[in-house]
Amino acid sequence: MVYGLHEKLEVHELSAFKTVCLTKSKTMQALISDPVLKAILQKDVDLTTRQLQELGNILNQASSSQEVKQ
16 A cells, blocks of 8 residues: 555654653653552553554555555
């Protein structure tokens, strides 16, 4: 599948936003003593990590499909 430039930029924006979310969740884990809240933040870290991997795969596919096109 060939992705448009605007689609690639949107994926980059999502990746940047999710990276900030991941950083915040990891940082807050160190400051929180409540185990329930820590568990929630850990779930968020795990989910965000998987989402960033998926976004990375999309960007890799977009790059490789563009190379084939050229």
